[in-house]
Amino acid sequence: MTRTTLPPGEDGRDWHAESNQQPIAPPNTGRAGIGTAVPRIDGHAKVTGTARYAAEHPVADLCHGVVVNSTIARGRIVRIDTSAALAVEGVLDVLHHDNRPSMRSLRVFYKDMTAPAGIPFRPLHDAQVHSSGQPVALVVAETFEIARHAASLVHVEYEVYPHETHMLSRRDAAHEPGGYKAGYSKPPKPKGNPDAVFAQADVTVDAEFYAGAEHHNPLEMHASTVIRDDRGHLTIYDKTQGSQNSRWVVSRAFGLPGRKVTVRNPFVGGAFGSGLRPQYQLLMAVMASLQLKRSVRVVLTRQQMFTFGHRPETWQRVRLAASPDGRLGAIIHEAAAATSRDEDYVEVVVNWSGQLYACDNIRYSYKLVDLDQFTPIDMRAPGAAHGVHAIEVAMDELSYALGMDPLALRKINYAERDSNKDLPFSTKQLMECYEQGARAFGWDRRPAAPRSMREGHELIGWGMATGTWDAMQMAARASATFHADGRLEVACAATDIGTGTYTAISQIAAGAMGLPLEQVVFRLGDSDLPFAPIEGGSSHIATVGAAVDAACEKLQRRLWRLARGIAGHGFEDSAFEDVMFVDGHIALRARPDVALPLHRVLQMRERANIAVRHMLVPDMLRQKKSVRAVHSAVFCEVRVDETLGTMRVTRVVSAVAAGRIVNPLTARSQVVGGVVWGISQALFEETLADHRLGRFMNHNLAEYHFAANADIHDIDVIFVEEDDRVVSRIGTKGVGEIGLVGVAAAISNAIYHATGVRLRSTPMTPDKLLRGSAV
Structure with a gap:
């Protein structure tokens, strides 16, 4: 079996050589391109402790x-x-x-x-x-x-x-952001006359939401x-x-x-953004x-x-107006979020409402409150974790006010075009997410009235919510080198933050060149490698993956030209479109029996290797003509102890449309991780401050609570078929954020269905439930 190497060690040698580990190769999967479920090729190093992290590299003196x-x-x-x-x-x-x-x-x-x-x-x-x-x-x-x-x-x-760290008491001092940052989109200008429509509407919802600060704990x-x-x-x-x-x-x-x-x-x-x-x-x-x-x-x-950064404390108000048939007449979404006195940290919080739902009258407001705290930083699904939560809980409230099924209400207001920008979506399979998720969950068996389901001392509720996140692509450069011994080495200064980047990019390269995965080496995690953007916003697969795929196409063309120069092997008069790369060979499409092993092409032309580079620059003129997003439908079951107020999320179905899925195994892991964090956000996570001291007090894992194994039950992930060639040349979108978005809202909605008590602040804790406290 061909040896597969992973990241370079301190002096450029293989990581497993540096740790005295025996050579490791991934399973012999044969062709393992896009769509193949392949175990992580770095998994053995991680579970055996030979993978070295930032504080683990041995250094003399x-x-x-x-x-x-x-x-x-x-x-x-x-x-x-x-x-x-x-x-x-x-x-x-x-x-x-x-x-x-x-x-x-x-x-x-x-x-x-x-x-x-x-x-x-x-x-x-x-x-x-x-x-x-x-x-x-x-x-x-x-x-x-x-x-x-x-x-x-x-x-x-x-x-x-004197210091100020109490955001809610300083909301009157909120101000417009003084600038922007990467990934931030300013709320669009008002559309129509939402205030007048709201004042005259047959059915309305006016709800406030609060989310406490959260800290990263990787x-x-x-x-x-x-x-x-x-x-x-x-x-x-x-x-x-x-x-x-x-x-x-x-x-x-x-x-x-x-x-x-x-x-x-x-x-x-x-x-996760930290x-x-x-x-x-x-x-x-x-x-x-x-x-x-x-x-x-x-x-x-x-x-x-x-002591550095956190998901910012955020207050929101959502007002919805609808006609008796459930069609939205107005959306008014306002938010105020904490920032530091030194930097205006911004997130996209309110814009999601008009992107999710069709509406002709919309008004947004997003402001910042300066506090004597460290500048907040991005945390998984920044902005959407709060903004989508608010609109999705408000939509659930509207469904009860209308006497309508929550899923039916969302279908009635399904947006074929983004209401903010009046642009089509590059691809959008959200309706299919609704259908497949509801079918897998058994949503059609849900009784409409709250407090309708009980088992022993527990009330049972079913809730659902929509999720969305941007499908981003940035610029990146990748190199690809094919060696005469049959190895393909691709490289980019990308980062694998645990998402499976090593494996997914190797699969893309293997698929492009028609090689077994064990013959592919992907080098990343080094600033001296070709340019890569920061790994954030679920953009790496559409960015680095597309750059690697394009570099491999250049490599294919070089190999084809070399093959044309080998007399007597059938490629002399071929065009590039006439050949394919499969099973480690270059072959004629019309006559697959006319084939040459790729490594033999180099050997016969007396070449040790071929090396190419490709700089991927997004086609912004094309991409700006549509809204690029991933979508999900989240369905969950919650059980609530009526006496103690304790809540358990016992079942979650997440149906996701995120372009072509490179590796269903690692992609599912990403969505499951997002769902777990969504449960954590909904029920446990909050950093509490003593405002007299201006200090976060529960700054340890004994008192900063998040979901543990006993809190997690059945999670079912469904990937809805989708192929988006606007976002990337390989049709992929990221899945890192979408798994979290909408989960807390679905849980909130399920709690209401179980108990008849509406909770609009996170985390949703037993004391709030027993008090019947919305915010």
Whole structure:
């Protein structure tokens, strides 16, 4: 069996060679192109512990840094006493704003590729404290244990300023966003006369929604290992969703040439948006390495994972007007979300309403509330996790006001064109999602009235909701090299954040070249590889996958030209359209028996390899003519203990239309993970602040609750057939976000069906249910 390698190790060798692991090959699947369910080719490395993450790369003469965080929400550092820490044997230095190495001061040098408008946070820049938990010092020592102990000895004195962290009490101070960021679309201008229609409508819903702050808790905590060689070159292993984004910030902030910095992230233990922007440990680890001229590692603790960014606290109001037959006459969707005083973090929250439903009268409002907190950051399905939740719960309320089935109401208002932009969808199989999801769930057996189903002491409810997310494609460059020994090597500075990118891209390349999967090597996770965008917004498969497919087409053409030059083998007079690549051969379509093994083509032409590159640039002129989106229909069953108010989600069916599915196995895993998080968002997750201190209080896994194994029951995923050649040349769309969108709304709607109590705030906890509290 042909050996398959995965990511490069510290010096370019294979990751399994670096860990003394025996060579591994994926299962011999034969042809394994788009549509084949293939186990993850990196799975063995992960389950056996040989996959190395940012804090796990062995380095000689490595020292360790531990961050000291502020204990106030807003103020100024008056004095830092580091004497006790420096007296500890093994402590090398304590860095703070007065003694850190030279860094550029202009804020533009700290702007990463996903930064919102405003002033990015610059660690140890000056004496100002902007939020509780802000890093104020870094203790560097020979071991982590020494650094951790010494960090507890650093004494910081502050001048404390008044702070504001209570968003709901500051809603009157909400303001329009001062700028934009990647992926943000400003709410469109009002359409029609929604206020007048609402005032005169036969049936209306006017509902407020509140979602508390949520924090990322991926298995791998944020860490950076900076390896400094004798020439001063920095090789950095960083927990990031974009190696080139991290290199961009490091080189600009410290004034280093890009060639002096390499960032690698071959394995990422979950990120979910927390790694889109470089986090503060990266720049602090580089500071220490430059100061001490040594290799340095900085790993954040679980508690420190709560000191940078979060899903923003959000308030919403949705007003719907409908005629007695259920047709929407007006949609008014307003939102206010928290941001920091320094940056205007923005999300697409309200726009989804008009994209989901046909309506002639629409008005949106989206504003920000400045707080003394760290700038929020993207979290899985940013904006849609809140915005779609609100419109879908409001639609459920409208169905009861009309005496209509919730699914029937959605079908009546099905949007063939986006109501915001009056554009068609590139593809939209949402109606088929409704049909297949409802059939698999058994929706036709649902009694209409709340509190109609019971088993013992539990009330049973069935709810449903629609999900949607953008189908994005960005620019990327990929290389493809075919070797005379039959190996195909493709490369791109992409990131696999646990989604199965290694496997899916390898499948695309194998399918394009007609090769067995075990002959394909995909290299990613290295800033020195060809350009890739940040892995976010479920865009990688349509972006990197399409770039790899296009590079493979170039490779096909090169191989065909070489084959034409081999006399006596039947290809001399062929056109490119006359040949196909299958089972490791180039063959004539009309005469499949006329074929040459691909590696023999190179050998006969005395070539060791052929290498090509392709730069994928989205066809924006074509793509702007339609709205590109993925869709889902989520159906769920909830059981509620009538006495205790405890809630269990016992069954979920998620029907998803997301273009061609490259790997049904890994794609299903993505949707299941999204559903689990949706359950977590609905019932458990919230970070609570003590506003007197301006500090998040439940900053650990004992008190920040999320769904565990016992909370998860039956999850059924259905992929509805779809092929979207507008989004990508291979017809694919991403599935990372869509699994979460709509789940919390379906649960809220099921709780109402079970109990007759409407809960509009998340998380939906037993105390709220027993109080009958909507918000």
